[in-house]
Amino acid sequence: NAGVTQTPKFQVLKTGQSMTLQCAQDMNHNSMYWYRQDPGMGLRLIYYSASEGTTDKGEVPNGYNVSRLNKREFSLRLESAAPSQTSVYFCAIATGGNYEQYFGPGTRLTVT
Amino acid sequence: GENVEQHPSTLSVQEGDSAVIKCTYSDSASNYFPWYKQELGKRPQLIIDIRSNVGEKKDQRIAVTLNKTAKHFSLHITETQPEDSAVYFCAAGGRYGGSQGNLIFGKGTKLSVKP
Numbered sequence: 001n002a003g004v005t006q007t008p009k010f011q012v013l014k015t016g017q018s019m020t021l022q023c024a025q026d027m028n029h030n031s032m033y034w035y036r037q038d039p040g041m042g043l044r045l046i047y048y049s050a051s052e053g054t055t056d057k058g059e060v061p062n063g064y065n066v067s068r069l070n071k072r073e074f075s076l077r078l079e080s081a082a083p084s085q086t087s088v089y090f091c092a093i094a095t096g097g098n099y100e101q102y103f104g105p106g107t108r109l110t111v112t
Numbered sequence: 113g114e115n116v117e118q119h120p121s122t123l124s125v126q127e128g129d130s131a132v133i134k135c136t137y138s139d140s141a142s143n144y145f146p147w148y149k150q151e152l153g154k155r156p157q158l159i160i161d162i163r164s165n166v167g168e169k170k171d172q173r174i175a176v177t178l179n180k181t182a183k184h185f186s187l188h189i190t191e192t193q194p195e196d197s198a199v200y201f202c203a204a205g206g207r208y209g210g211s212q213g214n215l216i217f218g219k220g221t222k223l224s225v226k227p
Contacts, residue, residue: 033214040121042201042219043156058214090155099144099205101215103155 003027004104006091012110013081021076021107023091031094032074033058033101034066036087043090049074081111114139116204118218125192126226133221135202136184144205145178145185146215151198160187192225199223 007022023032034046045058049068063085065077078085091104115138125131135145146161162169162176162185169176173192178185189196199222203215 040219042118042217043203043215044217045214048214059216099215100146100158100161102158105155 004091004093004102006089006104006107008107009105010108012112013078014112015082017081018077018079019081019109020078021089021091021109023074023076023104024072025093026072027093027102028071029093029095030071032068033092033094034064034074034076035090035092035103036060036085037090037106038087046076046089081109083111085109086111114142114204114206114216116202116216116218118202118221120221121219122222122224124224124226127192127194129192131189131192131196131223131225133187133200133202133223134184135186135204135218136182137204137216138183139204139206140180140183142204142206142216144215145176146203146205147174147176147187148201148203149198150201150220156201189223192223194225194227197223197225 004025030051033048035043037043044060046064047066049055052071055066067075089107092101094101118135143164147159148156149159150156160171160174160176162178173190175188199220201220202218205215
């Protein structure tokens with residue numbers, strides 16, 4: 001899965017601060033996804049983008065915004081971080097309609 | 113919307129034994145069922161998947177079975193090895209609410225293989 005990169009790997013924020021998580025792919029896939037993973041909760045979809053220029057809400061979009069900057073990049077923004085957003089965030093890509101999703105290495109975010 | 117239930121949440125087996133993890137789903141429109149393996153601190157990795165037009169698929173020591181009528185699918189690992197120890201996630205995929213390719217994940221099974 002070297003084709004999906006995420007930055008940063010780790011981040012600590014204080015409540016109310018903002019930040020953007022970056023995801024980039026070099027596999028020319030159409031679809032990109034943002035998930036959060038919490039202990040015992042599996043992976044929950046935050047937002048997804050089926051193609052460049054389109055974004056849609058997933059299961060848990062509240063408190064987040066996204067931007068599909070171009071085909072390669074899909075960013076996730078926390079405008080005012082809350083402790084409930086402490087989680088591991090994964091970006092994933094798929095060819096679109098094929099369903100096979102491949103994950104990036106993740107960003108571990110702590111909000112104090 | 114779709115809901116995926118996964119059991120058991122933890123599973124401990126002796127090396128060489130078989131392990132079975134089961135999932136059920138609710139939406140009959142789901143037509144793609146992948147399984148992911150996640151080692152501690154790593155990303156989820158796709159290990160096997162099955163589509164709704166197939167009842168069983170094998171890849172060496174792992175196999176997945178699908179019963180569309182009952183809406184359940186299972187992961188079977190034979191001759192388990194310590195390196196099989198990880199958290200395994202099932203998922204169901206389909207066209208939900210006008211989207212395409214979205215996956216709904218189960219909550220995971222922590223498999224421990226004792227030497």
